[in-house]
Amino acid sequence: MSRRLLLVGGGHSHIEVLRRWALAPEPGTTLTLISPERHTAYSGMLPGHIGGDYSHAECHIDLDALCDAAGATRIEAAVTGLDLAARRALASDGSAHGYDWLAINVGSVPATTNIAGSDRHGVAVRPVANFLAHWEELRAAALSAPRALELVVVGNGTAGVEVVLAMQQRIAGEGGRAHFTLAGDGPELLPAHPAAVRRRFEQRLKDCGIRLRLGQPVTRASAGLLQFADGGGLAFDEVLWLTGAGAPAWPRASGLDCDERGFIRIDATLRSLSHPDVFATGDVASMIHAPRPKSGVYAVRQGPPLHDNLRCALRNEPLREYQPQRRALALIGTGDGAAVASYGPLSWEGAWVWRWKTRIDRRFMARYREN
Ligand SMILES: Cc1cc2nc3c(=O)[nH]c(=O)nc-3n(C[C@H](O)[C@H](O)[C@H](O)COP(=O)(O)OP(=O)(O)OC[C@H]3O[C@@H](n4cnc5c(N)ncnc54)[C@H](O)[C@@H]3O)c2cc1C
Missing domain, CATH: 3.50.50.60 (FAD/NAD(P)-binding domain)
Known part of the structure; x- marks a missing residue:
C-alpha cells in the first residue's frame, strides 16, 4: 500500500522538500500539501516589495507549480487541528486528511495576544x-x-x-x-x-x-x-x-508537546518530541537541542535535512541529526x-x-x- 506523506504549510522548508521531490520522487509514496494559498511569500523580499523594488511575482513562490513538478497534490485549506491518534489533519473546509508521516511548516502568527482589541483593530x-x-x-x-x-x-x-x-x-x-x-x-x-x-x-x-x-x-x-x-x-x-513571532494555537490544542510559548518542541532530527510520526520546522518549531531566534534563515536551512529525514522515515532508515548554524547573517x-x-x-x-x-x-x- 502507498505511504502517505502530508506537508502542512508551504513554508520555507517545505518548498525545498517539494523541489527535491521533483528531482527524485520517492516510489510508493503519495505526497500532499495543505496550504490556504497558492503563492507563498519569501519574507526576505517583502520589505522590498512594499517599497516598490520587487513585483508580487518576484517575491512569491507558486506552490501549485512546485506541487505539479513533484507529483504532489495541493489542498487549498488551512489546518485547524490534528487527530494525532487517528493520524489525521483537520482542515478549515471541514475535510480530514490521513497521513503516515506529517510535516508542519506553517510559520508563526503575530504575537499580539496580550494586546486587547488587536484582533479587531489594525x-x-x-x-x-x-x-x-x-x-x-x-x-x-x-x-x-x-x-x-x-x-x-x-x-x-x-x-x-x-x-x-x-x-x-x-x-x-x-x-x-x-x-x-x-x-x-x-x-x-x-x-x-x-x-x-x-x-x-x-x-x-x-x-x-x-x-x-x-x-x-x-x-x-x-x-x-x-x-x-x-x-x-x-x-x-x-x-x-x-x-514578534507567536505560535498558532492548534498544535498545542491538538496535543503536540510544545514549549511555554506554544511552539512545537522538536529534537535534532526535526521530529516532535511527543509524536515521532510528526516533523516540524521553521517558526512553528522549537529546536530544544539548539534554540535559535525565529528567522527565515533557519527555516530555509532546515529544508534539506527535513527532506532527507522524511525520506529516511519513509524507508525505515535511521534519521540524521541536524545542527543549525550558530548565528545568521x-x-x-x-x-x-x-x-x-x-x-x-x-x-x-x-x-x-x-x-x-x-x-x-x-x-x-x-x-x-x-x-
Ligand atoms: C516583513 C518581514 C520581513 C522578514 N525578513 C526576514 C529576513 O530578511 N530574513 C529572515 O531570516 N527572516 C525574515 N523574516 C522572518 C521570516 O518571515 C520568518 O522567520 C519565516 O517566514 C518563517 O518561515 P516558515 O517557513 O516557518 O513559515 P512561513 O514562511 O511563514 O510560511 C508558512 C506558510 O504556511 C501557511 N500556513 C499558515 N498557517 C497554515 C495552516 N494552519 N495550515 C496550512 N498552511 C498554513 C502560510 O500560508 C505560509 O504559506 C521576516 C518577517 C517579516 C514579517
Missing part, C-alpha cells in the same frame, strides 16, 4: 496576502487623503524597522501624505543586533521623520487609539502589527537602495550591501522557478 503582517492587499489600500488612501494619515507600526524588531522604512519611502516618493510612528515595548530598536546597527537605524528613522515610541508595551487597541502600559495614548488612522534594508549587514558583533552598510542582498534573494527565488 492589520497583522500575517496572513501576508491580507497584509499586502491592505498596504495597496493604504497607499491609495495616502495619495487622496485631505490630511496626512497617522500610521503606526508596532514592532521594534527587524521586520518592523524594515517595513516602516519601506512604507515611508514609498508613500513619500509617490507624493502621498502620511506620518509614521514606530512603537515597541523594548527600550531600543533591533534588540537582537549590535549597538552600531541600532544607532544606524535610529539615525535613519530620524532622517525619514519617523517618530519612535519605545519602552512601553501597547496594551489595548480601540477605534483610532492605541493605549500604552504607562497610561499614554496614541491616535492612529491605521496600525500595523509587526510584533541579517541584511536589513534601509528603504533607500542601501542596507545594513549585521553578523554577530560586526556590521557594514551601503548600497553594495543592498545589491548583495538582492543577488542572494534573487538567486534563492530562481531555484523555485527552474522546475
Whole structure:
C-alpha cells in the first residue's frame, strides 16, 4: 500500500522538500500539501516589495507549480487541528486528511495576544496576502487623503524597522501624505543586533521623520487609539502589527508537546518530541537541542535535512541529526537602495550591501522557478 506523506504549510522548508521531490520522487509514496494559498511569500523580499523594488511575482513562490513538478497534490485549506491518534489533519473546509508521516511548516502568527482589541483593530503582517492587499489600500488612501494619515507600526524588531522604512519611502516618493510612528515595548530598536546597527537605524528613522515610541508595551487597541502600559495614548488612522513571532494555537490544542510559548518542541532530527510520526520546522518549531531566534534563515536551512529525514522515515532508515548554524547573517534594508549587514558583533552598510542582498534573494527565488 502507498505511504502517505502530508506537508502542512508551504513554508520555507517545505518548498525545498517539494523541489527535491521533483528531482527524485520517492516510489510508493503519495505526497500532499495543505496550504490556504497558492503563492507563498519569501519574507526576505517583502520589505522590498512594499517599497516598490520587487513585483508580487518576484517575491512569491507558486506552490501549485512546485506541487505539479513533484507529483504532489495541493489542498487549498488551512489546518485547524490534528487527530494525532487517528493520524489525521483537520482542515478549515471541514475535510480530514490521513497521513503516515506529517510535516508542519506553517510559520508563526503575530504575537499580539496580550494586546486587547488587536484582533479587531489594525492589520497583522500575517496572513501576508491580507497584509499586502491592505498596504495597496493604504497607499491609495495616502495619495487622496485631505490630511496626512497617522500610521503606526508596532514592532521594534527587524521586520518592523524594515517595513516602516519601506512604507515611508514609498508613500513619500509617490507624493502621498502620511506620518509614521514606530512603537515597541523594548527600550531600543533591533534588540537582537549590535549597538552600531541600532544607532544606524535610529539615525535613519530620524532622517525619514519617523517618530519612535519605545519602552512601553501597547496594551489595548480601540477605534483610532492605541493605549500604552504607562497610561499614554496614541491616535492612529491605521496600525500595523509587526510584533514578534507567536505560535498558532492548534498544535498545542491538538496535543503536540510544545514549549511555554506554544511552539512545537522538536529534537535534532526535526521530529516532535511527543509524536515521532510528526516533523516540524521553521517558526512553528522549537529546536530544544539548539534554540535559535525565529528567522527565515533557519527555516530555509532546515529544508534539506527535513527532506532527507522524511525520506529516511519513509524507508525505515535511521534519521540524521541536524545542527543549525550558530548565528545568521541579517541584511536589513534601509528603504533607500542601501542596507545594513549585521553578523554577530560586526556590521557594514551601503548600497553594495543592498545589491548583495538582492543577488542572494534573487538567486534563492530562481531555484523555485527552474522546475
Ligand atoms: C516583513 C518581514 C520581513 C522578514 N525578513 C526576514 C529576513 O530578511 N530574513 C529572515 O531570516 N527572516 C525574515 N523574516 C522572518 C521570516 O518571515 C520568518 O522567520 C519565516 O517566514 C518563517 O518561515 P516558515 O517557513 O516557518 O513559515 P512561513 O514562511 O511563514 O510560511 C508558512 C506558510 O504556511 C501557511 N500556513 C499558515 N498557517 C497554515 C495552516 N494552519 N495550515 C496550512 N498552511 C498554513 C502560510 O500560508 C505560509 O504559506 C521576516 C518577517 C517579516 C514579517
